[in-house]
Amino acid sequence: MKTKHKILIGLLVLIILIQFIRPERNIENNPSRYDIFHKSGQPTEVVAMVQSACYDCHSNRTAYPWYGSVAPVSWLLANHVKEGKSHLNFSDWKLLEPEKQRHILDEVIEVLEKQEMPPKSYQWLHSEANLDQTQIQLIIKWATDFKAQLN
Numbered sequence: 001m002k003t004k005h006k007i008l009i010g011l012l013v014l015i016i017l018i019q020f021i022r023p024e025r026n027i028e029n030n031p032s033r034y035d036i037f038h039k040s041g042q043p044t045e046v047v048a049m050v051q052s053a054c055y056d057c058h059s060n061r062t063a064y065p066w067y068g069s070v071a072p073v074s075w076l077l078a079n080h081v082k083e084g085k086s087h088l089n090f091s092d093w094k095l096l097e098p099e100k101q102r103h104i105l106d107e108v109i110e111v112l113e114k115q116e117m118p119p120k121s122y123q124w125l126h127s128e129a130n131l132d133q134t135q136i137q138l139i140i141k142w143a144t145d146f147k148a149q150l151n
């Protein structure tokens with residue numbers, strides 16, 4: 001067999017083998033009662049925007065794309081979700097002290113103003129996460145009002 005063919009077959013076997021290393025998926029069956037929007041009465045348009053632009057990485061419920069179960073993409077996603085949740089997990093919101101909640105809302109406002117979130121690479125693949133200026137301002141206003149209500 002030619003070396004070229006050996007390399008190709010080797011690569012193919014490798015791609016198949018890595019599929020057996022499956023990271024845990026971030027899918028909670030029941031919506032968390034500690035979620036920031038659980039029975040919150042928050043404006044539905046803001047809820048919808050935040051859920052579709054932020055929840056894949058900042059909640060216990062990731063909506064995986066079809067390629068999300070294919071290694072090594074699955075590993076990358078698992079890493080993103082783990083990192084994102086370590087900074088902010090909207091599903092655990094009600095377990096946080098008000099002081100921490102205010103701090104997080106400040107950070108949310110900051111990342112939106114600087115357009116750091118959602119990450120650019122994510123927006124390329126998720127058009128629903130491409131927030132325009134009006135939407136960004138709506139979320140910032142909501143976060144500001146919400147912060148003022150916390151005690």
Ligand code: HEC
Nearest residue numbers: 053054056057080083084087088107108111117118119122
């Ligand atoms: C594709 C995954 C992903 C999405 C979608 C996403 N984030 Fe993040 N977010 C991360 C990761 C990873 C980090 C931690 C690393 C970093 O700061 O870049 C992070 C960090 C943060 C932080 C903490 C910043 C800091 O200074 O510590 C905030 C606040 C935040 N995100 C808000 C949001 C908001 C609001 C949205 C939706 C508009 C969003 N993120 C969407 C992955 C994501």
